[in-house]
Amino acid sequence: MKFIYKGKTKDVYALDNGDYLLSFKDDVTGEEGVFDPGANTVGFKMEGAGVAGLRLTKYFFEILQEKAIPTHYVGADLDKAQMIVKPAKMFGNGLEVICRYRAVGSFLRRYGQYAKEGQALGGFVEVTLKDDERNDPPISADALDMLGILSLDEYRELKALTQKISGIVKEELAKKGIELYDIKLEFGKSENGNIMLIDEISGGNMRAYKDNQYIEPLKLEKMMNE
Structure with missing residues (x-):
């Protein structure tokens, strides 16, 4: 497993098989202690936010899978707050x-x-x-x-x-x-x-x-x- 990128709310690692591992963190975006999903900065740390975010993500991605909507989701480990995803090419810089x-x-x-x-x-x-x-x-x-x-x-x-x-x-x-x-x-x-x-x-x-x-x-x- 190779470290690739440190994000605001997740860290990214490359796996040997070509997939990627996303490690969910307890950091949430916002300003001055107020949560804002569109903010560009980490506002504060919220204990349990990483696992909670992954649990909902797993829930919704699996519903989308059932409906044959294309996603990068492969699987998730809630105990480790980690998700395995397929590689994706960004549009521009994202x-x-x-x-x-x-x-x-x-x-x-x-x-x-x-x-x-x-x-x-x-x-x-x-x-x-x-x-x-x-x-x-x-x-x-x-x-x-x-x-x-x-x-x-x-x-x-x-x-x-x-x-x-x-x-x-x-x-x-x-x-x-x-x-x-x-x-x-x-x-x-x-x-x-x-x-x-x-x-x-x-x-x-x-x-x-x-x-x-x-x-x-x-x-x-x-x-x-x-």
Whole structure:
């Protein structure tokens, strides 16, 4: 096992068979002690966050597997807070794809002149570049195509996959009386060139509410396992 990359919330190792191992950490993104799934910095350490994130990720990825939706997921070891994944080629230096059902977070900060907090957005898809130095700028489909990061056809596929996956997550949360406000997903290309979901699906990359009250990542995992 060879160490590859130290991430904000996960460390990455290469395995001898060509797959990769993701080691989930208890660090969560945010600023000044406040959790924010879209933040570029580690806000604080939350004991148990790594295993909780992996447990939800395993739960959702296995549902997607059953529905034949392409992902990098191979398997997970909850005791070690580790997940085995297939190799994936990034789009450029990485993209984050956000599906928004209600106006909160960075969307509200940017568009608050027009949008109201909690306003329904109907599964609006937004793509940002993974670029900490420039604060993950949003980018349009035309710009992605022009810069050679993602073709227009690939963008359409990415958007459709995002809305389909987010819809599945939204339905699963709704079974527990929980409403999904937004979710951040990441995609890459498999070795044969197909677009697939990568990274994780956990409380750390979504905002979920119950009775208009925000649910923290650890609490969300517990509620989903009740």
